[in-house]
Amino acid sequence: MSDLLIHSMAEFGDLILTVLDLAGAATVAEIGAEYGAMTQPLADYCARTGGSLIAIDPAPAPDFIDWAAGQPHVRHIARPSLDAMGALSGVDAWLIDGDHNYYTVFHELVAADALSRRDGRPLLVLLHDVGWPCSRRDMYYAPDRIPREFLQPCHPDAGVTLDNPGYLPGRGFRGAGQFSWALQAGGPRNGVLTAIEDFCRQTETDGRRLLYAHVPAVFGLGVLFDAEAPWANAVAEAVMPYHDNPLLAKLERNRLRNYLTVLDWQDNQAVS
Numbered sequence: 659m660s661d662l663l664i665h666s667m668a669e670f671g672d673l674i675l676t677v678l679d680l681a682g683a684a685t686v687a688e689i690g691a692e693y694g695a696m697t698q699p700l701a702d703y704c705a706r707t708g709g710s711l712i713a714i715d716p717a718p719a720p721d722f723i724d725w726a727a728g729q730p731h732v733r734h735i736a737r738p739s740l741d742a743m744g745a746l747s748g749v750d751a752w753l754i755d756g757d758h759n760y761y762t763v764f765h766e767l768v769a770a771d772a773l774s775r776r777d778g779r780p781l782l783v784l785l786h787d788v789g790w791p792c793s794r795r796d797m798y799y800a801p802d803r804i805p806r807e808f809l810q811p812c813h814p815d816a817g818v819t820l821d822n823p824g825y826l827p828g829r830g831f832r833g834a835g836q837f838s839w840a841l842q843a844g845g846p847r848n849g850v851l852t853a854i855e856d857f858c859r860q861t862e863t864d865g866r867r868l869l870y871a872h873v874p875a876v877f878g879l880g881v882l883f884d885a886e887a888p889w890a891n892a893v894a895e896a897v898m899p900y901h902d903n904p905l906l907a908k909l910e911r912n913r914l915r916n917y918l919t920v921l922d923w924q925d926n927q928a929v930s
């Protein structure tokens with residue numbers, strides 16, 4: 659994807675670390691490490707606060723594996739999130755940035771919530787890719803890991819572009835051998851934001867109240883937390899200026915339009 663398109667949770671680093679600090683989070687679990695751009699500041703945070711970091715990623719960059727092995731505050735688990743989470747305990751905060759599809763994110767939230775309740779901790783989750791294109795459209799790193807009833811029709815060569823709920827064969831923003839897009843955006847059980855909404859609806863039916871802030875930049879950051887947590891007001895105050903901020907949303911749309919235009923030029927050049 660290159661430097662032309664910033665895409666890491668690290669872009670939200672200051673805000674994420676502020677939220678962790680306000681919540682007094684000591685044990686942090688990060689799902690989806692890739693090159694470790696966000697893992698590094700999280701590891702520094704844990705070193706500073708005497709906490710620990712669990713980084714879950716079945717296929718991060720090779721350099722990341724060597725780096726993590728040398729970090730006293732970091733434990734890397736090389737398994738998919740839903741296989742790994744059940745064995746964890748004492749997690750204060752979760753970063754979710756692994757496989758960006760409804761099935762995975764919904765079940766990651768259910769698992770994080772169950773563990774938090776079992777361990778007597780308020781839920782705190784920071785989720786990436788809550789904005790376009792994953793908000794209402796699944797993407798799959800490993801479609802074979804998704805149960806059939808949850809898997810949207812998808813293709814590795816399908817590309818996506820703004821204001822088009824369908825797909826572009828071999829054009830637009832596509833997975834380049836890394837992942838596949840669902841061929842259609844929208845509808846039930848499709849996309850990261852849909853998973854968050856369904857999870858929140860389910861917890862409300864259980865009589866619990868969660869708060870959710872939506873930062874519309876760099877593919878979107880969601881901050882989901884227990885409204886009854888002792889630190890809930892402080893975290894709400896910290897995230898409020900960013901929540902659904904129209905200026906950020908405008909800049910993000912402009913950034914995406916520029917990037918998609920560059921892809922279009924590149925694709926035109928490749929066929930000429």
Ligand SMILES: C[S@@+](CC[C@H](N)C(=O)[O-])C[C@H]1O[C@@H](n2cnc3c(N)ncnc32)[C@H](O)[C@@H]1O
Pocket residue numbers: 665666667668689690691692693694695696714715716717718719737738739740755756757762799
């Ligand atoms: C977008 S990258 C993460 C970027 C990183 N969080 C950052 O902010 O720089 C997604 C990563 O999730 C990993 N991944 C894919 N499916 C996963 C799963 N089911 N559980 C955990 N990690 C997964 C991929 O191997 C990839 O490294």
